[in-house]
Amino acid sequence: MSVARPRFWDPDGSRFGGIPTYPWKMAPPGLLTRRQLRAHGLRPGGQDVAAQIMWRSRRSKSGPRVAYLYRPDLAAPVRPMTEGRRRALAAANAARRTCPTCGRDAGYVLPAHLGACLPCADGLPLAA
Secondary structure, eight states: OOOOOOTTOBTTOTTTTTSOEEETTOOOTTOBOHHHHHHTTEEOTTOOOOEEEEEOOSSOSSSOEEEEEBOGGGOEEOOOOOHHHHHHHHHHHHHHHBOTTTOOBOSSOOOTTTOSOHHHHHTOOOOO
């Protein structure tokens, strides 16, 4: 009787592109995703992918989903936010809130499928 192994179990990397592959929630301890690195104040810092997690998702039509894993001992600290970067980010966020039709700040990020604030998209007159 053979033991059933998970579909994406490939710790030696022979089946999935030469990268050690693990199924969802079965990653070895000591490896972190980008989001987990960021929570620790780290970034990958140019290191190669140490392993990957693969899983099937009903949402994904293009095949299995993948999350790359990195070694935290090789990770670099997150670069600090500079004043110039802060200004650029504020300007980009303001542009996402500004309606191209009426030119006012809507106070929320404009829906991309509408391309305008909600009153302009509905054809309603703006309140003074």
